[in-house]
Amino acid sequence: MSINTFGRMFRVTTWGESHGPALGATADGCPPGIPLEAASLQHWLDRRKPGQSKYTTQRREADEVEILSGVYEGQSTGTPIQLMIRNTDQRSKDYGDIADKFRPGHADITYWQKYGIRDPRGGGRSSARETAARVAAGGIARAALAALAPQIAITGYMTRMGELGIDRDRFDAEEIGRNPFWVPDAKAAEDWAMYLDGLRKSGSSVGAMIEVTASGVPAGLGAPVYGKLDTDLAAAMMSINAVKGVEIGEGMGAALLTGEANADEITMGETGPEFSSNHAGGILGGISTGQDVVVRFAVKPTSSILTPRRTITRSGEPTEIVTKGRHDPCVGIRAVPVGEAMMACVLLDHLLLHRGQVGDGPRGRIG
Numbered sequence: 001m002s003i004n005t006f007g008r009m010f011r012v013t014t015w016g017e018s019h020g021p022a023l024g025a026t027a028d029g030c031p032p033g034i035p036l037e038a039a040s041l042q043h044w045l046d047r048r049k050p051g052q053s054k055y056t057t058q059r060r061e062a063d064e065v066e067i068l069s070g071v072y073e074g075q076s077t078g079t080p081i082q083l084m085i086r087n088t089d090q091r092s093k094d095y096g097d098i099a100d101k102f103r104p105g106h107a108d109i110t111y112w113q114k115y116g117i118r119d120p121r122g123g124g125r126s127s128a129r130e131t132a133a134r135v136a137a138g139g140i141a142r143a144a145l146a147a148l149a150p151q152i153a154i155t156g157y158m159t160r161m162g163e164l165g166i167d168r169d170r171f172d173a174e175e176i177g178r179n180p181f182w183v184p185d186a187k188a189a190e191d192w193a194m195y196l197d198g199l200r201k202s203g204s205s206v207g208a209m210i211e212v213t214a215s216g217v218p219a220g221l222g223a224p225v226y227g228k229l230d231t232d233l234a235a236a237m238m239s240i241n242a243v244k245g246v247e248i249g250e251g252m253g254a255a256l257l258t259g260e261a262n263a264d265e266i267t268m269g270e271t272g273p274e275f276s277s278n279h280a281g282g283i284l285g286g287i288s289t290g291q292d293v294v295v296r297f298a299v300k301p302t303s304s305i306l307t308p309r310r311t312i313t314r315s316g317e318p319t320e321i322v323t324k325g326r327h328d329p330c331v332g333i334r335a336v337p338v339g340e341a342m343m344a345c346v347l348l349d350h351l352l353l354h355r356g357q358v359g360d361g362p363r364g365r366i367g
Helices: 038-048 092-098 108-115 128-148 173-178 186-202 229-238 251-256 332-358
Strands: 011-016 022-028 065-069 081-086 153-161 208-215 243-248 266-268 273-275 293-299 309-312 318-321
Touching: 011 128, 022 128, 038 065, 038 128, 038 332, 081 128, 128 332, 153 173, 153 186, 153 332, 173 186, 208 332, 229 243, 229 293, 229 332, 243 251, 293 332
Parallel strands: none
Antiparallel strands: 011 022, 022 081, 065 081, 153 208, 208 293, 243 293, 266 273, 309 318
16 A cells, blocks of 8 residues: 655655554654654644543543654654554454445445455554544644744634534634534534434434634745645645545635625735635635635544444445444544644645745745
8 A cells, every 4th residue: 555645845654553553653854953752742642532522432542652763852853753652442353243344434345446455443544543643743743833933823623513513603712622522612512412412322423524724824835736735735634534525715615605705805904914804715826825724624424333234245245234343423523633733734844845945034025
């Protein structure tokens, strides 16, 4: 299996399977001299790890990250940083009954069609367990951004769970960390808890929408045509397990607007250009404008459910399947820190590319 690496200047390669002894990431391209230690990465992994509430999978993983290379005396050396997270709570027996069947909605059938072999234990490489490695690598990206562009702040949150959405008039950023859904709306959090509890008890699941915003992004990141910032952001978010759609700024909603409504009018402020709105999501022509970069992605319902579903065996025989084990009733909850990590990785990659091409100084001065 190839293509396990993303990024250009800041390159991340993830490795490992859901039920293997460990998984991890190799991050190459981190500048030297960045303060870095396992505890700082652990902070981000703790936000993603399973078993923290009844609304996520009850698989109990400590997700303790180990730094094996690339850091000396608390600072990055500029060499590849190897990260490892050991799996400690696998229950491979949960998958013994389905080793010969293809789970609808999972990658079982496509892995088999492509490779002629698959790891049925939790989905192997296709499992969302892989995202722990991304979050660890995202911690490195956040540390580098904190040193190189400390004004950048990345915030992720859920905006929809199934039929239920947030009320943006009640948007409260302080509320995001106070509930198990990373939702900036206290009333929505209460409603979602009852809604998801019912689905969880019935053995079903539901999809979600996640929004990730990066404020303080300097103007000029990204390049025309094939190096667009929004192209790489869309690819990064789309690569997350279970993601089926990505929007930048207004996204699909832009198709409903007129040119007058969609245009982000520009005026000159005391410190530089100011925009009347942000339908563009902070990116024009693939290059950041200095506004908040806004990305939104849709996560499908967890495919592992207790309701019997029709499927076939490897020999093509019709059968039914019930996926037992420990699964998230809404995988979108733990996708929030993953989306933040991917935003951090892409922004660092583009910041390094920008510095390599045009340096640190401002270019096109206005006013």
